[in-house]
Each structure stands twice: as C-alpha cells, then as structure tokens.
Amino acid sequence: MKQKNYPIYKTTFIDDMRSLVEEAAQNFKDKTAISFKEKPSDKEVRKISFIQWRDDVRSLGTALIAKGLREKNIALMGENSYGWCCSFFAIMGSGAVVVPIDKDLAVEDISGIIGTTECEAVIFGKTAEGKMAEMLAGTFPESVKLLISIADCCSLDAAALGGRSLMSLKTIETEGAKLYEGGDNSYYDYKIDPHKLGSIVYTSGTTGKGKGVMLSQANIGLDMTLGMYNFDITRKSLHVLPPHHTFGSTVNYVGHLSQGCEVYISSGLKYVSEEIREQQPTHLILVPAFLEVMNKKIWSSARQSHKEGLLKAMMGFSNFLRNFGIDIRRKLFKSVLAAFGGKLELIICGGAKLDEGIIRTFDSLGITILNGYGITECSPLISANRNKYQKAGSVGTPILACRVKIDNPDENGEGEICVKGPNVMLGYYKDPEATAAAFDKDGYFRTGDYGRLDEEGWIYITGRKKNLIILSNGKNVYPEEIEAELQKVEGVSEVVVYAGESRVQKGKITIVAEIFPDADVLAAKGITDPQSYFEDAVKKLNEKMPPYKAVKTVKLRDTEFQKNTSRKIVRYTIDKTMD
Numbered sequence: 368m369k370q371k372n373y374p375i376y377k378t379t380f381i382d383d384m385r386s387l388v389e390e391a392a393q394n395f396k397d398k399t400a401i402s403f404k405e406k407p408s409d410k411e412v413r414k415i416s417f418i419q420w421r422d423d424v425r426s427l428g429t430a431l432i433a434k435g436l437r438e439k440n441i442a443l444m445g446e447n448s449y450g451w452c453c454s455f456f457a458i459m460g461s462g463a464v465v466v467p468i469d470k471d472l473a474v475e476d477i478s479g480i481i482g483t484t485e486c487e488a489v490i491f492g493k494t495a496e497g498k499m500a501e502m503l504a505g506t507f508p509e510s511v512k513l514l515i516s517i518a519d520c521c522s523l524d525a526a527a528l529g530g531r532s533l534m535s536l537k538t539i540e541t542e543g544a545k546l547y548e549g550g551d552n553s554y555y556d557y558k559i560d561p562h563k564l565g566s567i568v569y570t571s572g573t574t575g576k577g578k579g580v581m582l583s584q585a586n587i588g589l590d591m592t593l594g595m596y597n598f599d600i601t602r603k604s605l606h607v608l609p610p611h612h613t614f615g616s617t618v619n620y621v622g623h624l625s626q627g628c629e630v631y632i633s634s635g636l637k638y639v640s641e642e643i644r645e646q647q648p649t650h651l652i653l654v655p656a657f658l659e660v661m662n663k664k665i666w667s668s669a670r671q672s673h674k675e676g677l678l679k680a681m682m683g684f685s686n687f688l689r690n691f692g693i694d695i696r697r698k699l700f701k702s703v704l705a706a707f708g709g710k711l712e713l714i715i716c717g718g719a720k721l722d723e724g725i726i727r728t729f730d731s732l733g734i735t736i737l738n739g740y741g742i743t744e745c746s747p748l749i750s751a752n753r754n755k756y757q758k759a760g761s762v763g764t765p766i767l768a769c770r771v772k773i774d775n776p777d778e779n780g781e782g783e784i785c786v787k788g789p790n791v792m793l794g795y796y797k798d799p800e801a802t803a804a805a806f807d808k809d810g811y812f813r814t815g816d817y818g819r820l821d822e823e824g825w826i827y828i829t830g831r832k833k834n835l836i837i838l839s840n841g842k843n844v845y846p847e848e849i850e851a852e853l854q855k856v857e858g859v860s861e862v863v864v865y866a867g868e869s870r871v872q873k874g875k876i877t878i879v880a881e882i883f884p885d886a887d888v889l890a891a892k893g894i895t896d897p898q899s900y901f902e903d904a905v906k907k908l909n910e911k912m913p914p915y916k917a918v919k920t921v922k923l924r925d926t927e928f929q930k931n932t933s934r935k936i937v938r939y940t941i942d943k944t945m946d
Contacts, residue, residue: 370755375596375767379625381588383561385428385460385554387625392421395627402646403449407634412646415449417627423453423540428461429554430543431488434513437462437557440484440567442511444468444477445492447610447632450517450536452620454490455610459565459584462557466567467611469931470495474502482508483797484567484579490536493518503527515539561585567796568613570743579796580743582613590746590790591622593767598737599754600628601649601713605642607633608652613747614718619652640706647708654718655725656934658736659854662725663885665703665732670891678703682731696733703732715751717741719935720828720847722854723759738762740826742814744805745769746790749814750826761825766790772811773820777843780819781829785811817845834938836866836878842915844878849908849918853880856904857892860885861928863936867920867943877919880905881941883927897923 379394381387391400395417402414415423431437441458443465445451458465466484468477470492477498481489489511491499499514500523507529514523514533523533547554565584570577604623608615623630631646633639643651669675685699697704704711714729717739726736739751740762749771751763765771769788776782791812794802805813817835818828830845837843846864853862860883867879884897894900902921909917928936 373755376599378595381592381625383559383584384456385559388421388424388456391624392417399629400624401449401630403632404634407638424457424460425554426540426543427453427457429547429551430539431461432553433546436488439487440464440466442466442468442481442486442489444470445495445517448492448517451610455616462559464564469611474498478502480569485510488513490515496522499523568743578801581793581796582746583793586746586790587617587621590748594748595622596767597751597753600626603629603648604650605631605633605646605648607639613743617746643708647710649710650713652715654934655721658716658725662728686731700732722851744792744812745786749786758825761827764824781817784814784816784818786814787811838915844916852908858885858888865943879920879922880918881922881924883924
C-alpha cells in the first residue's frame with residue numbers, strides 16, 4: 368500500500384503532562400479514557416472517563432505536593448494498572464521526576480536505582496510487594512521517606528518500615544481531593560518547565576546493565592506530537608506492554624490519551640488472547656515477539672484443522688482481487704479475524720526487527736502492520752511506516768523535526784544510525800562520560816544500531832553494533848540478518864546467531880546458530896531428528912549467502928532464551944563457548 372507524500376494527520380500539541388491531561392478532559396469529556404477489570408475473573412469492566420481521569424490525576428498530584436515531593440524524584444514500580452497510569456502523570460504534572468522501574472529486576476538492582484536516583488517516595492503495585500519487603504528486611508535506600516501502595520490492602524509489615532510512612536494510593540488521592548476542594552490550587556499554580564528533567568528511565572539492555580536515560584517532559588510530549596502526525600490511530604487499543612518502558616508509557620498512554628483513544632489495560636500476558644477476543648480492540652501496540660506468537664497461532668490452527676493449504680490459496684486469491692480494487696479480506700477471513708476480536712484493523716510494532724513475512728500475512732488477512740523504530744534515548748519513537756505509505760523491509764521515515772544520518776557508511780551505505788531532534792534525551796543520569804560518548808561532535812545521538820537510508824530517506828536496520836560479528840578477514844556479519852532468514856524455517860521457535868569460541872581449539876571463532884525448536888511443529892511434520900533437520904536447513908541457507916556469512920555450527924537448546932520484560936532475548940547470558 369503506497370501513497371507517496373499523502374497529507375499528515377491532525378494531532379494535539381503536547382506542552383507537558385499536566386496540560387495533556389487537562390486538554391484531553393476538555394476535548395473528550397465523558398468519553399472513556401481508560402478501561403480495565405479490577406480482577407481478571409471479573410465480568411464487569413470499569414470505564415474511566417477523561418474527566419474522571421483528570422480529577423484523579425489532579426487529586427494525586429495535589430497530595431504529592433502537600434507531602435513535600437514537588438521537584439523530588441519518585442520511584443514508580445509495579446504491574447500495569449490504572450493507579451500506575453495516574454501516578455505517572457501526577458508525578459510529572461506536579462513538577463516532580465518519575466523514575467519508572469521494572470518490577471522484575473533483581474532486588475539489588477531495584478534498590479540500586481532507587482538509591483542512585485535518591486528517590487524520596489516509592490509508589491508500588493501489588494506484584495512488587497514481595498521485593499519491597501525484601502528491601503525493607505535488608506538495606507533500604509535511606510532517601511525514601513514515603514511508601515505508597517497502589518493496592519488498597521498491603522501486606523508489608525509495619526514494624527519493618529523503619530520510621531517510613533506507608534499509605535494507600537486511594538488515601539493519598541482522597542487527601543488531595545479534599546485539599547483541592549478546600550481551595551488548595553498548588554497543582555495548577557506551579558509553572559512547569561517542560562525542558563527540565565521529567566523522567567529517569569533505566570534501559571533494559573540485552574547486553575549488560577542499563578543506564579538511566581534522562582528525559583524531559585518536552586522530549587516525551589514532542590516525540591508523540593511529532594509522531595502522531597504520521598498515524599491514523601483507531602478508537603480503542605489494548606495496553607499489554609510493560610508500563611515502565613517508554614514504548615509502554617509514552618506511546619500507549621501519552622500518545623493515545625492525548626488523541627482521545629480508549630486504552631484498555633490488560634490484566635497480564637496469560638489473559639491477552641482472551642482479552643483481545645472479548646474487548647475487541649481496533650488496533651494494538653506490540654513488540655515483534657507478540658506478533659511472532661500471533662502469527663504462529665494462525666498457522667498452527669490452520670495445520671491442526673488441515674486447512675493450511677486452503678488458507679494460503681485464499682490469501683493468494685484475495686491479493687489477486689486487490690490488484691483490481693476488490694477488497695473482501697474482512698469477509699473472506701472473518702473466522703480467522705474472530706480470534707482477534709473481529710475488529711482489529713491496525714497493529715503498530717516496534718522494538719526489534721520484524722519478519723516481513725509476518726507483515727504480509729497479516730496484510731493478506733486485512734490487518735495493517737506499521738513497523739517502526741525507536742529507542743529509549745529518543746523517547747522512544749524515531750521513525751515509522753504510515754497507514755497508507757509503507758516500504759517492505761523499512762522501519763519508515765523519521766518523525767517530523769527528527770534528523771537521521773548514517774555515520775561512517777561502508778560501500779553498501781551501511782553504518783551507525785545517528786539521530787538529532789527534540790525527542791533526544793538530556794543525557795545519562797550521573798554519567799557524564801557515557802553521555803559524552805553517546806553524542807558525536809555535531810550533537811547527533813549514536814543509537815548503536817547499524818543501518819542505511821535510501822534515496823527517499825527511509826531507514827533500513829541491519830543490526831546492533833554490539834552484536835556485530837567481525838571476522839578475521841575484516842568482514843562484518845550482522846547476526847540479525849541471518850536470524851531473520853532462519854526464523855522462516857518451520858520449527859524454529861527462537862534463534863540467536865553469534866560468534867562462538869571452541870573449547871578445544873582456543874581462539875578459533877565459528878558462526879553459530881543456536882535454536883530453540885518448536886516441538887509442536889516438529890511433531891506435526893513428523894521430524895524425529897531435529898539436529899539433522901536444522902543442519903539441512905542451514906546448509907540450504909548457506910548456499911544463498913556469501914561464504915563468509917555461512918553458519919558453521921547448529922546448536923539446539925531445551926529451553927527458550929532468557930528475555931527482558933520487553934520480550935527481547937538477553938544475549939549476554941548465552942554461553943557462547945563450543946565443545
């Protein structure tokens with residue numbers, strides 16, 4: 368689908384998080400802003416209007432100011448919830464700094480982040496109570512004076528608090544509401560500087576310890592203002608991504624709520640399939656790992672019902688008709704689309720490279736996938752394909768006011784992707800050396816991603832700089848390129864390509880493809896010798912590639928690869944030594 372240079376869409380300019388909440392309440396009033404279930408088993412869905420959301424954020428913000436937390440750092444940790452969302456906006460709306468923390472980090476890492484950022488309060492969800500208890504029993508950061516439980520009931524032992532106050536979010540909000548009703552206008556009286564530090568986001572890096580990315584409210588707001596010009600988002604989305612990550616908080620909450628979109632908050636990964644069918648979202652924001660699972664379910668279901676060949680034939684017939692302007696996809700694949708609620712028409716995907724075959728499959732069914740590119744340090748969105756203008760293999764064109772260049776390109780035009788614009792971070796928290804190293808002499812941020820630009824400025828990502836395999840002959844091998852090809856092999860659930868070192872012959876480097884097989888697919892195909900099957904597949908792939916890119920070793924594993932909460936494989940945990 369291509370319509371070159373078609374007009375940008377209307378959007379809302381976001382000055383700061385407080386004005387975003389206020390303007391959304393004025394513009395969309397009683398429309399549903401956020402919906403969710405109190406418990407996954409509940410039949411009833413709570414629906415929060417834009418006005419109610421504004422009131423709750425204001426009450427919480429007023430109370431935080433009364434507690435002396437304006438311009439202080441406040442940690443926010445827990446599962447995705449309405450309370451998490453209100454806290455995120457209230458912290459920045461009151462002039463404080465939000466420090467979103469991954470609840471799945473190790474206790475020492477959580478404690479380290481809270482201590483390093485000198486947070487004076489911690490707002491935490493039910494799923495984070497256990498780790499809060501562990502920290503209280505050990506060494507809890509001295510800077511923290513107030514603990515706020517998002518859940519009404521908290522299991523923390525009062526005797527372990529060490530003089531700290533413990534309150535529920537509901538109690539805090541009630542206090543704030545009374546203060547506001549009594550004439551306390553401190554929430555509105557403060558002039559927010561959108562260019563000051565507003566959030567410290569610790570990266571969930573797949574190659575080692577993360578760094579604290581400093582973002583201003585202008586970084587976050589302008590990233591969505593400038594990004595949303597490109598998208599024609601639909602009325603209802605389902606929020607399934609981790610909220611502490613910028614893709615989860617900025618795109619799902621900031622971007623969508625500013626546009627009047629209803630955001631249904633998922634109860635968790637194991638409920639997603641059921642929720643999509645039940646809540647019938649019209650679009651989703653996902654990372655590739657989710658789409659890969661959805662794609663596999665489509666074809667697995669077709670195989671189990673002995674209709675795989677029929678589905679492929681129907682797709683081919685439908686695509687043929689579309690060449691003549693006849694589009695019957697929604698009717699022809701109604702039963703397949705029913706598994707996604709029946710109303711899903713758009714998926715915006717980012718976070719890692721997505722197999723082009725998956726995009727084609729969903730497009731054939733009637734669901735448009737817009738592949739984009741982002742990184743935490745850029746708030747996060749850098750580029751994206753558009754509803755009616757896409758290029759195969761590309762992650763789109765840069766958002767407005769965002770400049771992209773390729774540093775030190777090779778003969779193929781490939782080099783490190785560098786970015787400059789209002790969405791680029793202020794720097795790394797308390798790490799001036801890492802900050803200086805992250806920018807070139809012209810002020811461009813070095814993303815650490817390799818790629819190229821075509822003649823029209825579309826971005827194509829080759830791989831991560833840290834994953835690059837440099838052979839003894841000086842040739843560069845991007846493992847992601849080989850992984851994308853191997854992912855197409857039936858029976859491959861997950862694959863990582865890397866340079867492995869032999870235990871027997873020290874110093875000998877060989878390119879390894881480590882595969883976690885899909886046992887169900889192999890069983891359905893009647894494969895009893897997976898090692899030979901995958902070695903044959905790799906041989907066929909090697910024949911299509913230059914000799915220096917050939918995979919020499921195939922290694923199978925019994926368990927899936929370790930992942931971070933963004934569902935990216937954590938590469939540094941892989942044992943790369945070979946027998």
